[in-house]
Amino acid sequence: MNPASDLFAPDLFAPEHLMIAPILIPFIAGALMLLYDERQRRAKLGISIGSALALLLVSIELLNRAKGSHLPGDTGIGFYLLGDWAVPFGIVLVLDRLSAMMLMLTALLAVPALIYSAAGWHKQGQHFQSLFQFLLMGLNGAFLTGDLFNLFVFFEVLLAASYGLLLHGSGQLRVRAGLHYIAVNLTASLLFLLGVSLIYGVTGTLNMAQLSLVIPNLPAADRPLLHAAAALMGIAFLIKSGMWPLSFWLSTAYMAGAAPVAAMFAIMTKVGVYVVMRLSLLLFGAGAGASAGFGAEVLIAGGMATVTFGFLGVLASQGVGRMAAHLVLISSGTALAVTGFALMGAGSALLAGALYYLVSSTLATSALFLLIEPMSREEGGIAAMLALTADAYGLDDVEDDGAPEVGFAIPGTLTILGLCFGACLLVLAGLPPLSGFLGKFAMLSAGLDQSSVAAPLIWGFMALLLLSGLATLIGMIRIGIRTFWVTDGAAPKVLALEIAPVIVLIGMILLLTIKAQHSIRYMEDTARALLTPAIYTEGVMSAPRVVDQPKDDTP
Numbered sequence: 001m002n003p004a005s006d007l008f009a010p011d012l013f014a015p016e017h018l019m020i021a022p023i024l025i026p027f028i029a030g031a032l033m034l035l036y037d038e039r040q041r042r043a044k045l046g047i048s049i050g051s052a053l054a055l056l057l058v059s060i061e062l063l064n065r066a067k068g069s070h071l072p073g074d075t076g077i078g079f080y081l082l083g084d085w086a087v088p089f090g091i092v093l094v095l096d097r098l099s100a101m102m103l104m105l106t107a108l109l110a111v112p113a114l115i116y117s118a119a120g121w122h123k124q125g126q127h128f129q130s131l132f133q134f135l136l137m138g139l140n141g142a143f144l145t146g147d148l149f150n151l152f153v154f155f156e157v158l159l160a161a162s163y164g165l166l167l168h169g170s171g172q173l174r175v176r177a178g179l180h181y182i183a184v185n186l187t188a189s190l191l192f193l194l195g196v197s198l199i200y201g202v203t204g205t206l207n208m209a210q211l212s213l214v215i216p217n218l219p220a221a222d223r224p225l226l227h228a229a230a231a232l233m234g235i236a237f238l239i240k241s242g243m244w245p246l247s248f249w250l251s252t253a254y255m256a257g258a259a260p261v262a263a264m265f266a267i268m269t270k271v272g273v274y275v276v277m278r279l280s281l282l283l284f285g286a287g288a289g290a291s292a293g294f295g296a297e298v299l300i301a302g303g304m305a306t307v308t309f310g311f312l313g314v315l316a317s318q319g320v321g322r323m324a325a326h327l328v329l330i331s332s333g334t335a336l337a338v339t340g341f342a343l344m345g346a347g348s349a350l351l352a353g354a355l356y357y358l359v360s361s362t363l364a365t366s367a368l369f370l371l372i373e374p375m376s377r378e379e380g381g382i383a384a385m386l387a388l389t390a391d392a393y394g395l396d397d398v399e400d401d402g403a404p405e406v407g408f409a410i411p412g413t414l415t416i417l418g419l420c421f422g423a424c425l426l427v428l429a430g431l432p433p434l435s436g437f438l439g440k441f442a443m444l445s446a447g448l449d450q451s452s453v454a455a456p457l458i459w460g461f462m463a464l465l466l467l468s469g470l471a472t473l474i475g476m477i478r479i480g481i482r483t484f485w486v487t488d489g490a491a492p493k494v495l496a497l498e499i500a501p502v503i504v505l506i507g508m509i510l511l512l513t514i515k516a517q518h519s520i521r522y523m524e525d526t527a528r529a530l531l532t533p534a535i536y537t538e539g540v541m542s543a544p545r546v547v548d549q550p551k552d553d554t555p
Helices: 015-033 041-066 097-117 128-144 148-167 172-203 208-217 223-241 250-256 259-265 268-283 296-316 320-343 348-375 381-392 413-429 435-448 455-485 496-514 516-530 533-541
Strands: 078-081 092-095
Touching: 015 041, 015 078, 015 092, 015 128, 041 092, 041 097, 041 128, 092 097, 092 128, 092 533, 097 128, 097 259, 097 268, 097 348, 097 496, 097 516, 128 148, 128 259, 128 268, 148 172, 148 259, 148 268, 172 208, 172 223, 172 250, 208 268, 208 533, 223 268, 223 320, 250 259, 250 320, 259 268, 259 348, 268 296, 268 320, 268 348, 268 516, 268 533, 296 320, 296 455, 320 348, 320 455, 348 413, 348 435, 348 496, 348 516, 413 435, 413 455, 413 496, 435 455, 435 496, 435 516, 496 516, 516 533
Parallel strands: none
Antiparallel strands: 078 092
16 A cells, blocks of 8 residues: 555545544434434434444454555554644544554444344434434544544543433433433543643644654653643543542443443443553653653552452442443453553553453443343342342432333243353453453463563552452352342243344354454554554654645556
8 A cells, every 4th residue: 555645535435535434424324313203213223223334344444454464564553634634733533453443342332232222222212323323423533533632522522422322211310320420521521621721732732643752852841731731631531441439430320321321331431441541652651751651650550449449349239230330440440550561661462461351341241231131121139139239329219121022032031141141251250261361361471471560560460350350250150140040930031132232242252262363463463553652653743645645647
């Protein structure tokens, strides 16, 4: 392929324009569905699922490009200059291995969640499908943008959509959790905006690549203000990541959401993790001069505290919903701690294992969120536990959000639910033979090889990995026994539209396990690129405009 500007070609339908498709496809689909009446839900559902499938195909192609063979210099970095404005003055979209992986993960979660919503969840309120598409637009834009201002824009888009989705279906518990969620995230947005403003005032730019060039040469007098600005922005995204003690809002909000919404929220915390990982390693890596390693100790301590809080919450949880929310915290805390270790000089192997574990745990927690309602449909052990959870946390009765009977019920309900629940248990507890074990084993083996990082921190982190797995095993086995072995009533009636998405997610986990060698190799390449920020910086800053390219007059 020709230089980076080939990703912006005059032909609107050229394949080089594929980079902007993950933003345009859900935007157009969401806007189009606003023109439909709420009685035309079937047509809106078809448009929404078609959009998600298109995003999946696009993300697969972009992932293949990000491997390096189709991008300039085989660096795995691609660029799209909107309006053909030169960097750093214009808006630039940047595709690398990390952003391509997150785009793929978003699409893999979106398709099953939308299929699950077809069982009737999308009928509980207005504009569900449009809000879902705008959420996808915000997520994809946040993963692709190359400057902080547009990161703020896409961050607000996805938050605005998530507000409506969390409140979808009404109910006292959902409204209370939703308003709490809105207040917390508006505060985070204010901190983010203040941090961005201060960074621009100190450095004169918001382009991430240019910031990585400016920060090492920043005058000593301006550096404290830069660190204060970075800390404000960091707090905003650590709130979104659910880092303790900023995670007080997460479990109730995620538990209150409708099943397909909670399944997508499994990746919402990963937006914060992605931004922290991207900006920390790009702006405060080894080449950042006096700012090198800024925030590493906070990320390590906060990540380890989050893992501890998460597995204690798993042990204390009496319901699947609250347990799944705390399992999200364990996944986020692990990634944050590893990011801190990477800032302190840990090798790429530890970061690669964390990325592999992040993908597998996100798929598993999303599947677990989809299992909550089918497992609690009938009166029995699980219903009693939900009531106990409501009493323990001072909540009102949990409303019955059972989907209307759309489609046909599956036979052998308890068997299929039990197998899916068991697969989630194996992944989240880190037990063989599934991908959760491979991810934790990769991190543990890499931790044993670390000599440049403080030994007590590494050993403490590895101990927490093992303890979190044990706590997850105990907590989920307790729930499984009460649900599947101590059930006096008849098996719950579960529709094929509800269990098929869970099976699809479990199938993705199996594929990730079978293709572990290729997947971990991709994660290793991703980690090495993140730890070599010059690849990102030089690539973005050298992206020329299309009009600057010599024209080929050969007939």
